[in-house]
Amino acid sequence: MQPLKLLNNVQKARLLHSLLINEIPGFLGYLKSLTETVLEDKELIAANWKDQLFSADFWFGLAGQVQKVLTKYGKELHKSPNVFADQLFDGYTAIFTVRALTQYVTHGNHKEPKFKPAVELLFA
Numbered sequence: 001m002q003p004l005k006l007l008n009n010v011q012k013a014r015l016l017h018s019l020l021i022n023e024i025p026g027f028l029g030y031l032k033s034l035t036e037t038v039l040e041d042k043e044l045i046a047a048n049w050k051d052q053l054f055s056a057d058f059w060f061g062l063a064g065q066v067q068k069v070l071t072k073y074g075k076e077l078h079k080s081p082n083v084f085a086d087q088l089f090d091g092y093t094a095i096f097t098v099r100a101l102t103q104y105v106t107h108g109n110h111k112e113p114k115f116k117p118a119v120e121l122l123f124a
Helices: 009-019 021-040 042-047 056-079 081-088 093-106 115-123
Strands: none
Touching: 009 021, 009 081, 009 093, 009 115, 021 042, 021 056, 021 081, 021 093, 042 056, 056 081, 056 093, 081 093, 093 115
């Protein structure tokens, strides 16, 4: 295995899924809810958008991509660390999913006590 600092987002997500698979359905439910909220509240989000790195429209596009992945791969995301990592943590999509993952643990939505430290170790 490579040193942690050399792992990319896909490799980190695959590892997280493999180690703590029981927490993945909860995170995917949160991710689904988050994408729905972002896409339903576009006007409010755009009016309050302050991020300087990218536009609100870019964020909405990422939310839409994640929503399509959730619909297309459904239960495979729960079962397969490869599908989970390759579809949700590759390319620009990772911007949205890593942010959602950190929010998921910050808000205490996880049930597995080891999940938060694992996310912080891998993605912080």
